[in-house]
Amino acid sequence: MADSSKVLVFRQMDSKVEEGFWARYSSFKLNELGIDDSPLPITGFFKPCSRDGVPETLTLLTESLSSEPSEKYFSFEGGNRNRCPVPGTLYNSNTMESFRALDRGTLLKNEMGKIWNDIMSGKVEEEPNFLLRFLVISYADLKRWRFHYLFAFPAMDLKPPVELLSLHSASKYLNSEETESLSEALNKWRNSSLTSDVSFFLVCITSNSVVTIKLLKDWKDTQSENCKILYGFYDPSNLQTNPGWPLRNFLSFISLRWKVEKICFLCYRESHGLANMELSLVGEALISISQDWNFPQYVPKAVGWETNMRKLAFKHMSLVESMDPTRLAISAA
Amino acid sequence: MVLTQKLHEAFKGTVERITGARTVSAFKEKGVLSVSEFVVAGDNLVSKCPTWSWEAGESNKRKTYLPPNKQYLITRNVPCFKRAISLEEEYEAAGGELLLENDDDDGWLATHGKPKENKCDEEDIPSMDTLEIDNTRAIHSIPTYFGSEKDEDIPDMAGFDDSENLVEEDPATLQQSAYFVAHEPDDDNILRTRTYDISITYDKYYQTPRVWLTGYDESRMPLQPELVLQDVSQDHAHKTVTIEDHPHLPGKHASVHPCKHGAVMKKIIDVLMSRGVEPEVDKYLFLFLKFVASVIPTIEYDYTMDFDLGSTS
Numbered sequence: 001m002a003d004s005s006k007v008l009v010f011r012q013m014d015s016k017v018e019e020g021f022w023a024r025y026s027s028f029k030l031n032e033l034g035i036d037d038s039p040l041p042i043t044g045f046f047k048p049c050s051r052d053g054v055p056e057t058l059t060l061l062t063e064s065l066s067s068e069p070s071e072k073y074f075s076f077e078g079g080n081r082n083r084c085p086v087p088g089t090l091y092n093s094n095t096m097e098s099f100r101a102l103d104r105g106t107l108l109k110n111e112m113g114k115i116w117n118d119i120m121s122g123k124v125e126e127e128p129n130f131l132l133r134f135l136v137i138s139y140a141d142l143k144r145w146r147f148h149y150l151f152a153f154p155a156m157d158l159k160p161p162v163e164l165l166s167l168h169s170a171s172k173y174l175n176s177e178e179t180e181s182l183s184e185a186l187n188k189w190r191n192s193s194l195t196s197d198v199s200f201f202l203v204c205i206t207s208n209s210v211v212t213i214k215l216l217k218d219w220k221d222t223q224s225e226n227c228k229i230l231y232g233f234y235d236p237s238n239l240q241t242n243p244g245w246p247l248r249n250f251l252s253f254i255s256l257r258w259k260v261e262k263i264c265f266l267c268y269r270e271s272h273g274l275a276n277m278e279l280s281l282v283g284e285a286l287i288s289i290s291q292d293w294n295f296p297q298y299v300p301k302a303v304g305w306e307t308n309m310r311k312l313a314f315k316h317m318s319l320v321e322s323m324d325p326t327r328l329a330i331s332a333a
Numbered sequence: 334m335v336l337t338q339k340l341h342e343a344f345k346g347t348v349e350r351i352t353g354a355r356t357v358s359a360f361k362e363k364g365v366l367s368v369s370e371f372v373v374a375g376d377n378l379v380s381k382c383p384t385w386s387w388e389a390g391e392s393n394k395r396k397t398y399l400p401p402n403k404q405y406l407i408t409r410n411v412p413c414f415k416r417a418i419s420l421e422e423e424y425e426a427a428g429g430e431l432l433l434e435n436d437d438d439d440g441w442l443a444t445h446g447k448p449k450e451n452k453c454d455e456e457d458i459p460s461m462d463t464l465e466i467d468n469t470r471a472i473h474s475i476p477t478y479f480g481s482e483k484d485e486d487i488p489d490m491a492g493f494d495d496s497e498n499l500v501e502e503d504p505a506t507l508q509q510s511a512y513f514v515a516h517e518p519d520d521d522n523i524l525r526t527r528t529y530d531i532s533i534t535y536d537k538y539y540q541t542p543r544v545w546l547t548g549y550d551e552s553r554m555p556l557q558p559e560l561v562l563q564d565v566s567q568d569h570a571h572k573t574v575t576i577e578d579h580p581h582l583p584g585k586h587a588s589v590h591p592c593k594h595g596a597v598m599k600k601i602i603d604v605l606m607s608r609g610v611e612p613e614v615d616k617y618l619f620l621f622l623k624f625v626a627s628v629i630p631t632i633e634y635d636y637t638m639d640f641d642l643g644s645t646s
Contacts, residue, residue: 011507016410016553018530020391023583050384051633054412054528057553062391062583082386082409161505190383242507272635273383303503308552310502317554322584 008164008285011237013046013058013134013245015151015306015315020062022140022147022319028065029092029140037098040065040090044134045083046199048234050270052279055244056236058086058134058153065090081196081273084234088134099139099148104305111135112154112302119253125217128200131249145323150306150314155248157301158287162251165284169240170266173282177209186232186268186275189213200250203230203266219258228264230282235267243267243281252300255287262286338575345538354398355540360614361606364599365540368398370614374542375406375533377615378622382635384408388532390581399535405581406533406618411634413527413548416563525551527564529632533618534580541594542618544625545579546587546632561587569628589628597624 042065044058091107093099111133117123118130138149171179182203189195195213202214204227213232214222222229231254237244247265254260267281292298306313355367366374379385387403389395395404530547548556548564558576565574565587573593579586601620605612612620622636 007504009507010505014553016549018547018582019555019584020582051410051412053414054410054526056410059409080386081383157503158505239507248505273385303506307506315552315554319584 006163006165008162008283009242010155010248011055011239011242011244012306013151013153013236014055015044015059016057017060017147017149017315017317018062019317019319019322021060021064022317023323024062024065025090025092025140026142026145026319026323029142035094037092037094040092042088042090042136044086044088046086046132046234046236047082047084048199048268048270049236049238049244049279050273052238052271055238058132058151058236060136064088081190084129084197084199086129086132086134088136090136090138092138092140094139096139096141096148099137102137104137104152107135107137108152108154108302108304109299111152112156113299115154115249116156116299119256122257124253124257125215125219128198128216131200131253132246145319147317147319148314149317150312152305153245154302154304155245156252157303158252159290160288163286165262165286167241167243167281167283169278170280170282171277174205174277175209178205178211179277181205181209181211183275183277185211185213190270190275199234199246201232203232204228205230230264230266232266232268235269235281237267238269238279240279240281243283251285251287255289256293261288342577349537352537354537358614359540360617361602361612362599363540364595364597364602366535366542366614366617367540368535368537370617371535371542372400372403373615374617375403378406378618378636381619382408384635388581394581396535396537396580398537405535407530408634409530411529411531411632413529413564413632415631417566417629417631418563527551527556528553529561529564529634531632531634532579532582536591536594539591539594541591541598542621543591543594544589544628545582546629547579547582548587555584558585558587564629564631566628566630574628589625594621 042060044060044064046058047056049056089111091102093102115131115133118127118133124131132153134151134153136149136151138147140147170182174182182205185203189198189201195201195215198215200216202216202219202222204212204214204222204225206225206227231250233246233250235244235246243265244267247267251263251265254263263285265283265285267283268275269279269281270276271279293300355365356369358367358370359365360367360370375387379387385406385408388405388407389402390404392401395401528549530549532545532547533542534545535541536543546561546564548558548561550556550560561576562570562574569589573590574587575590576585576587578584579588598617598621601624602612619636622634626636
């Protein structure tokens with residue numbers, strides 16, 4: 001790293017779990033799973049930052065755990081703009097000892113491997129949200145209604161790190177016609193039930209400042225058109241200095257799959273639920289992929305456990321007040 | 334208090350089971366909403382303020398009189414930068430907005446305020462003694478998330494070898510409280526704040542919308558409902574805001590009790606009509622949320638942009 005000031009620094013994804021998630025997991029564990037501790041498919045939800053001052057989170061809701069978990073868990077009726085679904089995996093341990101003994105390195109690497117395969121196989125072009133796969137390890141203590149858990153958002157550890165050439169608010173980077181056209185196109189994209197939860201997309205700007213938004217799978221077509229491309233994503237970060245975590249795997253994907261080295265990206269953000277071009281950012285990044293990555297079967301090193309002050313951010317939630325039958329009986333008496 | 338509340342809930346539940354939902358509009362006469370008017374007003378809110386959306390909720394808690402995919406409205410992750418308790422002093426000092434009071438004692442915030450007169454009903458503001466949560470004690474000694482009270486047996490993650498908890502240095506990860514990159518700005522730009530999920534259900538008994546608050550602390554763990562009262566205007570904290578079971582979500586949540594909603598909405602509608610504005614029922618939730626803003630003044634949810642309240646005759 002020659003000049004550290006130019007490293008592109010991503011804001012980590014924040015996680016949030018609603019009580020309903022652990023409540024549903026508890027009854028599922030008690031009624032169906034028993035001591036079965038095999039990994040469970042879950043769905044997290046996020047959306048672009050929509051309020052200045054707070055970042056958006058990857059959230060687990062009651063619906064994150066399908067009542068009939070199956071291979072098809074990742075099919076949600078599209079159209080809820082405030083719920084972009086992201087596939088995840090829950091590794092619950094039956095005891096505190098086995099929770100502590102989990103091999104976090106291997107788990108993260110395995111999940112990274114899935115993302116890598118989805119990039120290489122082209123699946124990401126069909127299902128872009130698969131770039132955001134996450135995992136949760138947990139110990140659900142159902143005797144005490146306590147839940148201990150840790151999130152990871154696997155991302156490729158690029159060596160050397162991505163170099164940031166510039167970063168501006170979108171309204172500064174683009175001319176006023178482009179800004180207006182982009183804002184209009186994005187609002188349309190967000191309001192269509194077909195695309196509102198598709199969190200990665202292509203922005204094509206023609207020389208006469210007309211903007212259209214396209215799906216990733218239309219990338220090839222855009223190459224023959226004479227237009228400038230911005231690689232856009234829903235950005236949960238609210239910081240003007242740092243794009244959010246989803247950009248990290250997106251840049252790797254663009255570089256690996258389409259061999260683009262200098263990437264112009266758009267961090268899409270909203271205010272009051274509408275596109276905001278002052279808060280949205282446009283940046284230019286330079287990415288160079290190590291030669292190792294060309295070896296078949298290679299999977300790059302992963303980072304991504306949720307941290308706070310450089311330490312793993314284990315979280316604890318208690319549902320004693322709302323779940324414990326004894327307490328409920330007392331409060332109802 | 335608790336007993337009467339429970340008796341009332343039981344009574345209300347029974348009445349709700351045996352009576353049909355309102356189908357005839359009485360919006361202008363009584364300030365209430367029929368079920369279909371609630372859906373129309375909700376659709377309008379979702380389309381004008383897209384941070385709100387309809388939820389289907391859990392299937393076993395669904396109300397048959399509402400469409401399955403439109404059971405309640407929710408907006409998540411709404412910031413609350415300061416406590417209403419501390420804000421109130423600032424309001425007073427600045428002249429504040431106008432609280433319209435009447436004998437019934439249900440205040441609402443006027444759209445065009447004038448400085449609040451100082452005579453304001455002292456006796457109506459609960460004294461700190463009866464308040465149970467006073468500012469300092471609540472913040473310092475009540476644990477901010479469930480279950481950490483007297484909780485020696487939370488398995489201590491610090492029991493892990495420290496080196497094991499440390500994450501390998503990654504120059505491309507923004508550290509939440511410490512930057513690795515020398516030339517980055519100070520960490521002050523990462524602000525930690527409370528957030529709220531605000532939901533609106535239809536209360537069949539009172540025939541009005543009902544607002545529920547689910548709070549999260551600065552580290553995004555659920556707030557005890559009692560702590561939510563710090564973000565409620567103290568005029569309301571112990572009268573109209575209660576902690577009850579949410580009809581669609583698990584657990585206890587703070588809620589603005591709907592017993593006066595019809596009357597307050599009727600008054601707002603009367604004021605509008607006296608100004609020559611004919612209120613339209615699909616704007617009901619905008620008016621309603623504006624009134625709710627006087628109860629939760631520091632929670633910055635979306636309820637209005639520039640819009641017409643109704644047609645001007």
